[in-house]
Amino acid sequence: xxxxxxxxxxxxxxxxxxxxxxxxxxxxxxxxxxxxxxxxxxxxxxxxxxxxxxxxxxxxxxxxxxxxxxxxxxxxxxxxxxxxxxxxxxxxxxxxxxxxxxxxxxxxxxxxxxxx
Numbered sequence: 001x002x003x004x005x006x007x008x009x010x011x012x013x014x015x016x017x018x019x020x021x022x023x024x025x026x027x028x029x030x031x032x033x034x035x036x037x038x039x040x041x042x043x044x045x046x047x048x049x050x051x052x053x054x055x056x057x058x059x060x061x062x063x064x065x066x067x068x069x070x071x072x073x074x075x076x077x078x079x080x081x082x083x084x085x086x087x088x089x090x091x092x093x094x095x096x097x098x099x100x101x102x103x104x105x106x107x108x109x110x111x112x113x114x115x116x
Contacts, residue, residue, distance in 0.1 A: 004106035006089060010079075011067035012041030020087055022070075024108070026101055027054070028090030031068060031079045038081040041066065049080060071108075073097050 005021040010033065018041060022031070030049075033041070045062030052058055066079040070089075075096040094100065099108040 006070060006108060008089070009069040010041060011069070012043050014042040016041050022089035023086050024101060025088040026091055026094070028088045029092055030090045031066060031077055031093050032082050032085070032088040032090065033079055034082050034084050034087065037087060038064065043079060043081060045081060068093055070097055
């Protein structure tokens with residue numbers, strides 16, 4: 001799948017806000033932000049999360065909650081705090097926003113929720 005970015009706004013628990021470009025990564029479970037951005041937003045980790053990284057390495061990262069705004073829709077979503085790297089938009093946030101990835105057009109498309 002081709003990589004692409006989407007404009008978004010993240011807001012921490014104290015109201016600090018950052019507008020940024022998130023790299024859409026359906027292989028990522030959660031939103032991921034680097035430690036320096038988490039500090040600027042005032043994110044407060046509530047627990048840690050064991051992870052398998054793309055290279056196969058296992059690590060444990062802090063997990064906080066962040067307010068995500070994308071295309072005028074706001075959700076509160078789990079957010080991993082990475083030591084470094086690009087901010088990512090993962091699968092849980094996409095599902096919370098009722099969005100799916102169109103890999104050919106490199107865009108997000110609305111989908112309906114599902115109850116089974």
